Structure formats: structure tokens, C-alpha cells
Amino acid sequence: MAATRxxxxxxxxxxxxxxxxxxxxxxFDLVFVFSISQLSHALAAHYTPLGALEAGLMTFAVWWxxxxxxxxxxxxxxEKMPVRxxxxxxxxxxxxxxxSIPEAFGDKGxxxxxxxxxxxxxxxxxxxxxxKGVSASNYRNFIRISVxxxxxxxxxxxxxLLEHEARLVAWxxxxxxxxxxxxxxxxxPGLGKSTTADWDVSGAHMAERSALFVIICLGEAILVAxxxxxxxxxxxxxxxxxxxxxxxxxxxxxLYFRFGHERAAHRIEHDETPGSIARQAFTxxxxxxxxxxxxxxxxxxxxxxxxxxxGDLGIVASVLGGVGLFLAGNLWxxxxxxxxxxxxxxxxxxxxxxxxxxxxxxxxxxxxMLSTAVLLIVAAWEYRxxxxxxxxxxxx
Numbered sequence: 001m002a003a004t005r006x007x008x009x010x011x012x013x014x015x016x017x018x019x020x021x022x023x024x025x026x027x028f029d030l031v032f033v034f035s036i037s038q039l040s041h042a043l044a045a046h047y048t049p050l051g052a053l054e055a056g057l058m059t060f061a062v063w064w065x066x067x068x069x070x071x072x073x074x075x076x077x078x079e080k081m082p083v084r085x086x087x088x089x090x091x092x093x094x095x096x097x098x099x100s101i102p103e104a105f106g107d108k109g110x111x112x113x114x115x116x117x118x119x120x121x122x123x124x125x126x127x128x129x130x131x132k133g134v135s136a137s138n139y140r141n142f143i144r145i146s147v148x149x150x151x152x153x154x155x156x157x158x159x160x161l162l163e164h165e166a167r168l169v170a171w172x173x174x175x176x177x178x179x180x181x182x183x184x185x186x187x188x189p190g191l192g193k194s195t196t197a198d199w200d201v202s203g204a205h206m207a208e209r210s211a212l213f214v215i216i217c218l219g220e221a222i223l224v225a226x227x228x229x230x231x232x233x234x235x236x237x238x239x240x241x242x243x244x245x246x247x248x249x250x251x252x253x254x255l256y257f258r259f260g261h262e263r264a265a266h267r268i269e270h271d272e273t274p275g276s277i278a279r280q281a282f283t284x285x286x287x288x289x290x291x292x293x294x295x296x297x298x299x300x301x302x303x304x305x306x307x308x309x310x311g312d313l314g315i316v317a318s319v320l321g322g323v324g325l326f327l328a329g330n331l332w333x334x335x336x337x338x339x340x341x342x343x344x345x346x347x348x349x350x351x352x353x354x355x356x357x358x359x360x361x362x363x364x365x366x367x368x369m370l371s372t373a374v375l376l377i378v379a380a381w382e383y384r385x386x387x388x389x390x391x392x393x394x395x396x
Contacts, residue, residue, distance in 0.1 A: 113160030292326030
């Protein structure tokens with residue numbers, strides 16, 4: 001009887017709603033709207049090499065806690081009351097995590113670390129309980145995952161108790177442990193490691209969940225441009241910067257959703273080892289996509305505040321780096337799901353490298369316009385390439 005109740009916590013694969021993203025999952029994502037906003041503001045406020053490293057670490061952590069939750073809800077049904085309860089608790093902890101981001105390397109380090117560990121380990125142990133007696137392979141997988149997250153949690157908490165560089169080192173070790181987990185199959189002595197065949201995921205659900213997170217990030221970029229534009233006196237220059245930021249964000253949306261999202265979902269749904277592709281395409285390849293959008297949002301702030309700046313390599317790095325990271329992530333993502341990295345993205349990265357040579361002599365707002373032009377060129381190139389492939393396929 002107990003096993004039957006637990007079995008009811010799982011999604012019914014192949015059913016009409018088996019791959020549907022629930023409203024509670026969308027509600028859960030609202031917490032991460034706050035997280036992304038906090039991350040972009042933290043990076044803009046502490047735009048130094050150390051500040052960038054700290055913001056990058058927290059970005060990796062926020063993504064990791066979100067994507068692990070997406071994997072769990074790929075198996076567990078959010079319409080079931082126990083799973084709903086778990087997600088609500090994760091939302092509360094996620095709110096605490098997000099609120100502590102600005103002072104994570106200050107007075108709120110232990111708060112950040114504690115919330116993070118509770119989310120990671122608590123969710124994983126819940127999955128162990130839910131899978132017991134229902135799915136032997138997933139039960140063992142989540143035991144392994146819990147062990148890895150527990151070991152990493154020691155370093156998270158230790159870092160929260162330490163200060164300054166010691167905290168940064170401890171948290172980098174914790175992240176390294178967690179990120180090495182999936183790549184190593186979460187190997188645990190005595191329990192072995194998982195195989196790609198164990199990770200039978202719903203490609204449609206995973207693709208939609210990741211797409212919604214990308215939407216959250218793009219929304220933050222739009223909000224940054226709109227909020228800053230509204231706070232400044234109107235001028236031709238502010239209008240140009242606002243339009244540049246908006247067009248670049250739309251270009252990012254177009255490249256991801258028009259040419260990558262649906263194809264990825266279809267490929268995973270029909271692949272013999274969907275877990276392997278999902279791990280590469282969603283768990284890892286989306287990290288530079290996420291980072292690129294956050295850095296782009298920061299660069300828009302800089303374009304508003306320092307439009308005529310020339311020679312500031314840090315600001316130039318944000319303008320070119322945001323677009324570059326986004327293109328590199330899409331190159332990885334699309335290559336993993338199509339088997340052929342798009343030449344257009346490689347060409348776009350080459351153009352950005354060439355722009356870097358003239359960047360020290362170019363005003364920031366002009367460099368922003370040029371990087372946006374690169375996005376549009378890549379989008380047009382990919383559209384033409386895929387249209388040609390479709391015509392050739394039809395003729396054959």
C-alpha cells in the first residue's frame with residue numbers, strides 16, 4: 001500500500017500531461033527572477049576581477065540548485081501534494097538564498113550557504129524517499145547524488161563560517177565537487193555509478209523548463225534597460241542605448257527559441273539515451289547561455305552610465321563578453337542536440353574577436369551597437385542556412 005502511494009508521486013510517462021510544466025513549477029521560477037536580478041546587480045556594483053569571480057560562483061550555484069530541481073520534477077509530479085510541499089519549501093529557501101546574494105561574501109555568507117545546502121540535500125533526500133520501492137535505479141541514483149551533495153555541503157557550510165579568500169576557496173571546492181558529480185556518474189564506493197541509460201528523462205519537459213529559465217534571464221535584461229531608461233533624462237543617446245539593449249535581447253531570444261529549443265526537445269524525446277544528451281545540453285551547456293545574458297544586462301547598464309567611455313577594457317569585456325558567452329553556449333547547446341555545431345555561431349565568435357582589436361579605440365555605446373549587429377548577422381546567417389537545408393531535404 002505504501003509503495004502504491006509513493007508511486008503516485010511520479011509523473012506518468014507518455015500521458016498527455018506527463019511532460020507538461022505545471023503552474024507550481026512556474027510559480028517556483030519566480031524566486032529565480034529575484035535571483036537573476038540580484039546577481040546582475042551584484043556584478044554591476046562590484047565590477048572587479050574578484051567581484052566577477054564571486055558573481056560567477058553564485059551564478060553557478062543558483063543555476064545548479066535550479067537545474068537539479070528541474071531534473072527532480074522531471075520524475076516527480078508537482079500535482080501531487082507531497083511534491084507540492086517540497087517545492088513550496090524550496091521556494092522559501094530559494095528566497096532566503098536570493099536575498100543573501102548581495103552580502104554572500106560579507107555578513108550573510110552562512111545564510112547563503114545554509115539555504116543552498118538545505119535546498120540541495122533536502123530535495124535529494126526527498127527524492128530518495130519518493131523513489132524507494134518504486135524505481136530501483138533512480139533510488140540508487142539519488143542516494144549517490146545525496147552523498148555527493150552532502151560532501152559538497154560540508155565545504156559550503158565551512159565557507160560560510162570562514163571569511164574573505166578562505167570562504168571563496170571553500171565554496172569553489174564545493175562547486176567543483178558538485179559539478180564533477182554528473183560527469184562522473186555520481187560514483188560512490190560500494191554503490192558504483194549511474195549510467196546514461198538510468199536517466200530516462202522527458203525531453204519535452206526538460207527543454208521547456210530550461211527555456212523558461214532563459215526567458216527569466218532575458219526578462220531581467222529587458223527590465224534593466226527599461227528601468228535605467230526611465231530614470232535618465234530623455235536624449236537621443238539614451239534612446240539609442242535603450243534600443244540597442246532591446247534589440248540585442250530580442251536577438252538572443254530569436255537565436256535560442258527560433259533555432260534551438262524545439263529541435264532539442266525533439267532530439268531528446270527520440271534518442272536512445274536521452275539522459276546523456278540532456279546532461280550535456282541542459283545541465284552544462286546552458287551555463288554560458290545564462291552567464292551571457294546576465295553579463296549582457298550589466299553591459300546595458302554600463303552603456304547608459306558610460307556611453308562615451310573609451311579604453312576601459314573591463315566595460316568592453318562586458319559588452320563583447322555577454323554576446324560571446326551567449327553564442328558559445330548556444331554553439332555547445334545546438335551542437336549537442338543536432339550533432340553539428342552551427343557555423344554561423346563560430347563566425348559570430350570570430351567577428352567578436354575581431355571587434356576586440358578595435359574596442360580600445362571605440363566608444364562603449366558604439367561597441368554595444370556593433371556587438372548587437374553581430375547577433376543579428378548570426379541570426380540571419382543561421383536562418384538562411386537552415387532554410388537552405390529544409391529546401392534541400394524537400395528536394396530529396
